[in-house]
Amino acid sequence: MQARFQTRITELFGIEHPLLCGGLMWLADARYVGAVVNAGAMGFITPRSFPDLDAFRAQLADCQEITCGRPFGVNLYISGQANQNDRVDAWIEASLGAGVRHFETAGFSPSRWLPRLQAEGAVVIHKCTTIRHALRAERDGVDAVALVGHECGGHPGTNTLSAATLGSLAAEQLRVPFVLGGGMGTGSQLVSALSLGADGVLLGSRMLVSEEIWAHENYKNHLVDLDASSTTTVLSTFGKTYRCLDNEAARRVRDLEAQGISDFDAYRDLVRGEAARTAYETGDWSHGILSLGPAISFADTVEPAADIIQRFIHQAQHATERVGHLNPTHPGAR
Template sequence: MNDAAILGRPLFDTPITRLFGIRHPILCGGLMWLADARYVAAAVNAGGMGFITARTFPDLDVFRDELRRCAELTQGKPFGVNLFISGRPEENAVLDRYIDVLAEEGVRFIETAGNTPEAYLPRLKQAGCKVIHKVSAVRHGLRAEKAGVDALAIVGQECGGHPGLQFVGTMVQGALAARQFRVPFALGGGIGCGQQLVAALGLGADAVVLGSRMTVATEIWAHEDYKRKVLETGEGDSRLVMASFRNTYRCLDNAAARAVAELEAAGERDFARYLPHVRGTNAKAAYTTGDWEQGILSMGQSAAFADAIKPVAEIFAEILWDATAARDRFDGLRPQAAAADTAAIASSAAAGGR
């Protein structure tokens, strides 16, 4: 079987593959500045789901054009939009306008993240959208579930971006979420290979959500020097910053992150001192120029799985090959003796024995 064949045939059927109408339980989460039409369409065309990061396009006309470009690239197959809900209400005024545009353009799948999506759910539902809300703690997921989201994503502390405040690992998040969530859920944080996909499904998740592993995809527009840096980044090379502001990021260990860490270690509380290092536009500049020393560049432990710059479809195929191997491994672990015992019991029962 070749890559096209493994991509074309579903390996797993879950409530999330059915919710999004996708072949594979692989979601590509929003990536600020990076998740544009080309990347998201590549994820959709490879059989997963992707989310265009709305806040990357502050001009609503440009946002609308991006949605149209994605619809063209997927040849009409549905795709998603990521809406990040800020803790600062003044930054959320724009969300209603994004929702107007995405509803007009027929977008039906939304990944919300950050603060609770409660205030936006009635409008999104009215527009016929399915909403998956991403959280870093089970209790936040339970609140969103009560508010009526269709699905949840939960990330562990290994993740790139916002790991939350409690730093609970992905294995623990997944098993606890499976016990407590009623809606389908995706698991993320440090996931970058197919063995982990099977482990996530084994824990009870219905899909995985990927971020860091995908930043080296060919379809990500960022400068090659940035992608080369990610290729060199191992599982222990990311850094946690801004925990002192209760807004933790896991990011590349670069000059900007080290400057922020020094300010935090010195007990600095004046945000103005941090701003030159944490401004979002610095990250955009880093992706544009390849100067990865500037900006807080979200990056998690799964950067360790990034081995080459290659198309999204090849990364997905690799994950699915590994997932097949992981499934086979489970089959191979069935104790032969137990299987023989079971057969003997069955035949003795059939012969009237006990």
């Protein structure tokens, strides 16, 4: 019988596979999240991607329809600038009102919003880049933690540790369930994460070639051609490290940083979020800081999210068998 992977995370999220597909700014909409949920994983709609509350509500309604009542999630990015969090309460109320009970928080501490969410029985997983922040989130009362290594697409923060190292440390120090993210693109990494003591993995970059991701096909076809050295980091000099596609915009930002320019105004046009959205719309990937990590190198075709997830699980089953065969008393051992 093929191995299934039941963990504290599959239980908490009511999912078949211990796979969480993290929020993707501009891209994690109802169609994408619905597809990963229907494939047995958990996905999170990113409210910041939509122009207003009505547009976000429409996404929630679409996702309910696509998933036929299966649980799906919402990503709440908590900014360090209080005025950037003005809409968080409204997103939470809209989500709870639509029956959402699974939230991925990221960025700064979600503690201010935990009582409201947990009073409604919601499950909150907080994404962190260091063990220190993970322990703080655990103390604050989150239900689970996602730890992302420096390989992750998006914001690895000031962390320089890999997902594997974070996983080994977390297994010794955390009590709440945790998943590992950063660089995850093939099923054997799930088995490796589970063997470290994690309860699942978090996917981001690998899923960008899903058919259900609305980005222009030129961009997705470009992603398929990339290898593990196609990403870079920018903005470390501002303490805001960002892992992204190594494109013209990223090179220009790196040049400014190398020149020691510390006035953020010089960077603003290059790094503004709308430039990334335009790149996804037009397929001209030279502009915008486009979140991306080396997990993209595992992608070799654009295909339905369900096919990516199914293959991931088959690879994990295969890895489990491979390890099992290393035991000389195993019936199938060579």
